[in-house]
Amino acid sequence: MQTASLLYYFLLVCWCIDFVENQTNEIPRRQRRRMRYRGSRKGSSANHRPNRQPQIKTSTTVAVVPSVPLINIDDGITEVFDSLIGLSGHESSYSVLPGKKGHCTANGMIMYDKAVWSPKPCITCLCSKGKVICDETTCLSLTCHKTEIPEGECCPVCSDIEPNDPSDPMLLQPLRTQAEMDELLRREKEELEGREKEIHKKDDEKRKRKEKKSQEEKKIHDYEAHQKAEEEISRREEEKRRAYEEEELQIEKEEEEKRKGNKLPEQERKQQKSEEEEEEEDEHILRGDVFRMPPRFPIPVPPAEIPPLPTGCSISDTTVSCIHARLTQIPPITGPELTSLELEGNTITSIPDEAFNGIPNLERLDLSKNNITSPGIGPQAFKILKKLKRLYMDGNALVHIPPELPSALEELKINENHLHAIDEDSLQELKNLVTLELEGNKLSEANVSPLAFRPLKSLSYLRLGRNKFRTVPQGLPTSIEELYLENNQIEEISEICFNHTSNINIIVLKHNKLEENRIAPLAWINQENLESIDLSYNKLYHVPSYLPKSLLHLVLIGNQIERIPGYVFGHMKPGLEYLYLSFNKLNNDGIDPVSFYGAYLSLRELFLDHNELKFVPFGITEMKALSFLRLNNNKIRTVPPERICRSVVNDDSVDADNNDDEEEVEDSRLEHLHLENNFINTRELSPYAFSCIRSYSSVVLKPQKIK
Structure with a gap:
């Protein structure tokens, strides 16, 4: 059977050779030369000698994979056959003797000139003019650790990947169905769309951040421009104020010179006149539009360098705070824009004349809880503070009220000091003072002048508690509305105490030594605005008679009251609203059926606790x-x-059935x-x-x- 097959195959090869020869004769000579050249260019360099076995030359060119059925070269066709001889694994012998018309013989088979065959893997042979030229395929170098040569192949491949290694999903995973492939593609598409959306989202966020940043930069720029405009306005206002002060000083100087009778020479008067004209021109510029620039551009003067604040001090807006900073003197602070200075809780002992020269625009000054003495205050210490409205000096060692206080002062507190005198000049020029607190001192009717409070035309709130008064101070201003005299030694209230205080609304006299028979009948009965009286912790045995007609609030806690006289509230209009009689000695015999007459329709709170x-x-x-x-x-x-x-x-609602009321x-x-x-x-x-x-x-x- 094998012999018959070989014979059949030999006849087929011969027929093919005859057919190819006929076709080759028709191809032009130039094309044949081209084909011959291209078909034999790899083996033409070898110089073969007849009757000598040729050496098999290994080419560096990677050979094509064997079993290529047809190769088209230019317009010619050359058939290539695989040799069926020698594929069983045994090495074949080749005859290189020239045959007829350039044919080659291989294992008894005649090969046509230019025929190509592969007797075994990785070796390719060529018949060229009766000579057999074979080339071995060169394999590429591999970097893997383990290699193997697959069956039917000539070059090794990497075998590092285990059969169950998930790192080679394309080769080792089982084949997927069409539905699985579609699902995989759909997931990849969704992931791609998600990544695209995330990229777009990040781009939008970046764009929004850029827009927000640009808006913030614009706001900052606008705010800085606004701040510069405000600074320009304040600077011009400050220049205007200084010009006005200089003008006032000049006028005062002129008036003083006129009083002395000094006459300026003609030349000096002309010079002064020209200077005044220039000042008027500058003032005209300042009083105009704040954004209008003067016709001349003066060289700007750099602002004075502000000295650093002492340790323990801080600054916020227009306030410098040095509370409990262990200061022994007022620090040298400079800043025309400062309006508040807090120096509470230090050990400052003196205030020199030049202490506040760098901060002339102060409106609030707190010097509480220091060791300031009256001799330590310079006579001109507060004179420069023309805008000062609030001065706190509680807890110092003052024996007199500081001199030359600013006329703009509205609130003055000198509690817990050693004041032992107030003369008629102590509060001079304080016509704008509204609140005055002098508690915890050594004041009495003996060392307080009856004219001491006369200059206080606007005073409405006066505290004189914890002093040594035995009577209500005389000469209270007519503007007084609230008077606090608790913790004194007051024993009586005369008829003239409140004659000129028609606006008084609150009087606090608790913790004194008052008795009801030491209160004059006309002391306050005709007061029309007096609504609250506190007589707690005195020596009262009865509710006082002749109370003010306008009284609404009466506090009598902590006395020895045993009786509420009848009709004692009957004259009040619109009527008493709050009556506090706690911690007294009231019993039922001391309260008559008409004791509360006059307060039946008005009384809102009644305290009778801690009695008998x-x-x-x-x-x-x-x-x-x-x-x-x-x-x-x-x-x-x-x-x-x-x-x-x-x-x-x-009685009309009696039920006949049950006779219940x-x-x-x-x-x-x-x-x-x-x-x-x-x-x-x-x-x-x-x-x-x-x-x-x-x-x-x-x-x-x-x-x-x-x-």
Whole structure:
């Protein structure tokens, strides 16, 4: 069978050779030469000798893969056959003897000139003019650690990847179906779209950040321009003020020279006139539009360098704060724009004349809690502070009020010092002073001049507590509205104390030594604006008579009051609203049925706690506006139904079937009632005792004392 196959194949090869020869004769000579040249250019360099076995030359050119059926070269066709001989693994012998018409013989087979065949992998042979030329395929160098030669191949390949290694998904994963491939493509497309969206999003964010940054830069630029404009305005205003001050100084100087009778020479008068004209021109420029530039462009003067602040000081806007900074003297601060200086809690002992020369525009100065003495204050220390409105010097060692205080002063506090005198010139020129506090000093009617407060035309708030006064100071200004004289030694109130204080509204006289018989009948009864009097912790035994007609608020806590006289509030209009009688010695005998007459329609709060009452006083039910009642810490044992809430029995509402009486309770405004710390048995209280109170939670009954 094998012999027949070989014979059949040999006949087929011969037929093909004859066909190719016929076709070759038709090809022009030039094309044949081209084909011959191209087909044999790799092996033409070898010089073969007849009758000698040729050496097989290894070419550096990578050979084509064997078993190529047809190769088209230019317009000619050359058939290439694979040799079926020698593929079994045994090495074949080749005959290089020239045959007929350039044919070659290989293992008994005749090969046509230019025929190409591969007797075994990686070797390619060529028949050229009866000579067999074979080339071996050159393999590329590999960088992998492990290689192998696949079956049917001539060159090694990398074999590092294990069969189950997931690093080679394309070669080692099982084949995917069409649906899986479509799903994979869809996922890749979605991932690509997501990445594109993320890129677009990042681009938008970058663009927005750039826009925001440009807007912020624009705002900063606008703010800086606005700040520059404001600085220009303030600078021009400052120049205007300085020009005005210089003009005032010049006028004062001229007036002084006129008074002395000095006459300037003609030439000096002309020079002065020209200078005045120039000043008027500059002032005209300053008084014009603040953005208008003068016709001349003066060389700008660099601002003076501000000395560094001392350790412990800080600056914020227009305020310099040196609180508890351990300063022993006023620091040399320079800044015309500063309006507030805080030097509280240091050990400053003196104020020289030049202390505030660098900060002439101060409006608030706090020198509290230092060791400043009166001799340590220069006579001109405060004169430069023409805009000063608030001066605080509490807790120092002053014995006199500082001299030459600015006339613009509105608030002056010298509490807790050693003041022992106020003469008629101490408060001179302080016509704008509104608040004056001199508590905790050594002042009395003996060392305070009756004319001391006369210059204070605007004073409305005066505190003189914790001093040594035995009577109300004389000469109070007519503008006074609030007077505080607590913790003194006042024993009486004369008829002339408040004769000229028609605007007074509040008087505080607690912790003194007043008795009701030492209060003159006409001391304050005719006051029309006096609404609040505090007489707590004095020596009163009765509620004072002849109280002001306009009184709304009366505080009598901590006295020894035993009685509320009848009709004592009857003359008041519109009526007393707040009456505080806590911590006294009131008993039921000291309260008459008409003790609260005149306050029934106006009284809102009544404090009778910490007294000696044994039952609820009469008159409570008549107080239509009462909202807060304190009766705690007394000796009350019972609360009758009609004593706090007034009930009215309606006879026409009797039911014939049960003969029960229906009670109608009047409306009451009482919201808070304190009855704790008495001797009340809460189980015995009538259900109607507190029926007028809006909420029972407002009634405090516990705890009660044990019998």
